[in-house]
Amino acid sequence: MLTFDDFFLLHKPFADAVAAQLPLPATIDLYALAADGTMQTLYEHSLGPCRPVPEKIHALTQPWISEGQLVFPFPLESGEMAVAVVCGIDPPFLRKMSVSWLRETREILLDHFAAIRLSCTDPETELHNRRASIFFLQGVQEDQGGFFFLINTVFCRRTAAGNLQKLKETADLLHALGRGQYFSFGYGVFGLYLPFPARKNALKTARNLQHQLRREGMSKVQIGFARIVPVQQSNDQECLARYWRALAVAEERGPFGMCDIDAIDARHPHPFQMNDCTLQEQGKQQWRRLRQFTLALITLQPSCELTESWIETANKGVAGAGGTAIAGTGQVLLIFPDHPRESITKSIEVVLDDIRKRFGGESFHAGVAFWPCLDFTKSDVLGNCLKAQRHAAFLGPGSVVYFDHLSLNISGDYFFDEGDYRAALREYRRGLRLQPGDVNLTNSLGVTLVECNQLRGAVSCFQDALEQEPDNYMALVNLGRVRQTLGHSNRALACFERAFAVHAEERTAGQELFLPLARLYTEFGRHAEAITVLEHWMRCAGSDQEFRLFRLLGLCLLESGRPEEAMQACQKALRLFPQDSVSLSILGLLYVEQGQGTEVGLSLCAKALSLDNFNPDHWYRLARAYWYIGRYGEALDACKHCLHLHRHHAAAVVQLGMVHQAMGRMKQAKKYFAQAMSLKEYTASLADRVRGQLDQF
Template sequence: MGFPYVAPVATLSRHDFIRFELQFVKSLLEFFSCQSVRFIIGEGDEWVESYGHSAELSEAVRAGVTLVRQGNKPVVGPEGQTLFLPIRQNGELVAVAVLTGEGENQYRRYSEDWLLERGKLVVREFSLIKRWAMDPVSGVLNAIHLREELQILLALAETHSAPPDGQLILIEVAMRAQGAGQLLQNISLIAAYLDSLIGIQASLHHVGAGVFALIRNGSNMDEAQRFGSVLLRKMKRQGTQEGDPVRLRKVHVAITPLSAVTHGHFESSDDESAVDHLLDLAWQTLETARKRGSFSTSVAADETMVQQHLLAPLAPEVMARLKRVWKGENEFSLVAIQKDIADQDEFPSRVIVLAGEEVKVVVLDSSRAIIYLPGAEEEPAAEWACGFVNRINLLGIGTFSMGVASYPCPGFHKLDMPANAKKALVHTQFFGAGTITSFSGVSLNISGDIYYNEGDLVSAIREYRLGLNLTPDNVNLLNSLGVIYAQLDDYAKAIPLFERAIALNVNDFMALFNLGFAHLCHGDQDKALESFERAEKIDDTHFDLLLQLGQLYCQRGKYKVAVRVLTKAEKVVSSQGRTGKRVSLDRGDSGSEERQGLLGHGLVYRYLGEAYKGIGHNREAMTYLQRAARYNSRDSESLSQLGELYAAEKQGLDIALAFCRQAVEIEGSRASYWHRMAVVLDCREEWNEALEAVLRCLSLDPGYVDALMLKASLYEKLHQPQLARGAYEKVLRLDGTHSRAVKALKKINQTRRKV
């Protein structure tokens, strides 16, 4: 293992204009006076805006960029108000900065030489920003960059007089390590894995000690919570199979909305104070996640957020009024009613009057109320609600949605009824405005999902189990409860739940998919493969399933089948890339599970490379492994295989050796990496160095037959036949039918007799 720190690379890349966009814009404004700045990045004829602010470049912008590319110099637009500034480094055009000035002819007064000189200063400044922002341990962005990014986002929100949109997500990982060197190496490996997993959806930061952070700008909390759940499940699976970087003992995910700086008692125009508050709240949220288990999430919640929660309990005074109303009653219904668009300061009095004197209306706030229906069972209560909605519609004051809960209800007490009515009301959101839903097991599935996405697994388990009490054969509830038990490593409970769901519906994709992963994490690859293959027959377009199948086939040497399923996975990646479509996540929907951004899609290239290598298509293998290395520059498996293929295809032994050395420096505990490096050194006729590498390989795996054969061959080349003979004899003790070892040993013995 080499020195465990990554030297920051100051050379600019196209990706830098995405992750450093805010800092680069801020820096450019210090060199030029302008109203706006955009960066155009690309290569060849494909040039796009760095953050995809528009679907396509305008004709004027495209023409300006073309002129810059052709002339290698700054270009001023026809009106003199637009400047196209080339960002060049080492003779290569990396990006074009498009500056829009404050008036006509603003940029015509500058000479070409002055603009070129300024451009060089800008490139130097950008390079310094990149060097300043990188963390030497992990190779990703550092905490200083995170703070500045947050300051800029909060300042922009204040400028626009709107709450900041997006979330700060902290990810804490814990792994076993022997000594500081291995700990630093593991952090670097996990950083590379996370960075490739997330891709361009967000920029990854290493805060320190295995705590990472990213900012999801522009997404809502539902998307962020689902993203967090998907990320957590993928990281939990990480390390369960050969080739995974590190086995993680614990992962905690904390999600904090950027708008938290304007919630409750805290509001500040001081950006630094706001950032401090946001980071403090995020850290408190991470501490909550730690208390919830080894693999858990938590969502930030201050007092205001708690009160606004969809499933927040009713105020004590409201509950007291309801208890007085239903005292002594053995049968009644509650209707939770909500105005779909809250546009008044108080609940409409006309609605209260319209309800009639025979019912009791308890107002909760300006848009919600609870209506008590004495003696009403579920069906009559639902009919009453339908008639009430029709009467409200005649008032012309907007639509109202309603959730109905009736008592008695199996497994519930009177005090549970208001919460059940609220859960039924949340259920109506799936059907649109002005709808009515009665409380059911599905309502509990939805409330369980809400708690699950917030990381409150205890509450989620309670909701799912209550739902199963009402509807024991609900496949979605069985699946949902099984997922949580699997997350808690309780496979004895998870596996039977998935099997029960499959018994109810043999074509339930999610049950088969989840069962496969439960068996995989439980160490039973045969059963996992069987479940995955059954799931593929139902849906062969599910990316994560196809990736997992391809990985298992590669491990078993079924490379032709692996190419088939991984090619399908690649098509899923490319089709989503062309449409740019954002797909919502739903744990019960086989078509959307984990597809937001296709987390980890870079891995498909590594396994396609391995599969093509396995069937002897080395050129195709090299293409895919190179793509994999671009997605994750510290993907040691891809680098090691690339080195082997470069040597086999005579593409340059120096490059081959560089790849192999990089692989063992990243992860020196893999015997196969040392074997591949020994093979390349053998091709270079550096036999002593090759022998050192093969001995290192055998110290990690004494029974590695190919390494023993190479060791014997190297001893022969180094004129040490007795040591070669010993190596061949060990091969035959491991595999008595090894024909090459038999022939080589026979040859050595014949030579010895002649001597």
């Protein structure tokens, strides 16, 4: 059945389909009916949650004529109502249209809409496809705001079928991560439209998507985006060109690169470039031949008016240090040649004191930088003044900052947030040259190296930070995550445990610690400790929206012999993410083992495998369910499937031994129990299960 998103995204071809069925030229607009029966534009309706109309309105299917307009109603499965409004047809001609013709035309339109929807849907992911995105972008109106994202995801499966399955899984996960209209471009590339008016919200969303998809094992998540704008008769390639350019820049920035192409094209939002070119050129004339100089850039509030007499006063104030004052648009640049630092500082304070007297103590912020400094050129010094000003902005109005390692930390953070990791690395490394061993810079450098997949370099950074602050929360968590990625599970666990012991009760602690710690405890069979961590996480704000929390809690409760609570946890996870194959698999096993319905339980296990049959745990749980109900042949096959995908799956080897034991093959059962004991994944809980089986021999 048609959805609201179909009408919103395919507005243009739907309107064309209506026009093609009319005997006369007309203007067609699509609207959504509000609960009170008034019409809203599709864009306005998309900004809020789903708002069903009353049943009386939703039951309408017969077209009607109102105020000289022909209205075709289209009730939607969600309880909402979309309408096509035809304007510009002569009223006497409208009145001649028969009821039966209008009814037949509506049925024809439904068939056309369904055909258009089918041609604009990706069969693998069931999302709207590239063609739909082009229709949507070509139909953008002047009053329509928001951003369009292209998301490139890279995952590794051994077979083509596995890649297709992962593609569908990713599409389902994207819907669970947040609202918005998603598109599938194929080959792991997705589109997303969000109606955010502010760029900071778009950046925050892109960063959150990267973080969440990375937690699902993606080796690359690159995002390019731009603000949507109306296009004039563009072809298909031109319509998407800006967004593909943004994605290309993001790919150049690293495996988790990000790019807003508007910021690159406009350049003005870049906070470390002078917009006042005249002031910059006048300054260059002054410092061009100097071997050493200091610049002080003062930015005033718009209400402050600089007069020629004040500039003369400022020049007198800096004359003692050989300085010069140049006025620009809302800015003053002070230039000092090679002079003692103390005299320069005094001269700057003289000018700032005069500004405080004339305009108030909070009327400015100032940044001071010098040359030579590190590997900066003379032309870079004004940019360093702007970095110091950004630093001053954090301290509040009326602040002055001398360019230092903290200024570089702040500018590095800016580039990091923009997804320009190479620029961020450059700033952090420069900061460490000014202040070797700074913990914040060292940690930031390590995080950026992780984003660039330079994991061993990141480990060195986090270790350096911990040498100075052994209990530094972010260094411990980041080092643990990198060691986990490198396969050093025991050393990763030690980092997470230390962070949890010291910081668990602090507000800084969050899912970046609780989730990997609980996962490692689960991996080592330490389910009681995992439950303690997860229950602690449940007391944190926002945890009720984390499907991974309840999924993992369900698994640990199952293995701890608390089935009723495990079922509740899995059901919570599935309410948040209905396509979560792991929760479906666990819940299916619980239904079988707790006598809640064998067929229902097996069907849930089968559904989990239909979503992801490359997950060996799903096959293991299916084998365990078959063993429980005495279907040993099918249990044997499921165990073999699991071990084909992961030959060292200790729980599956134990289960295989239990199946052979149930079939009376004691020799083979002992063989598999002995084999399980030699595996790395053999945990204390599995040992208890094996001892229980051996007692029956």
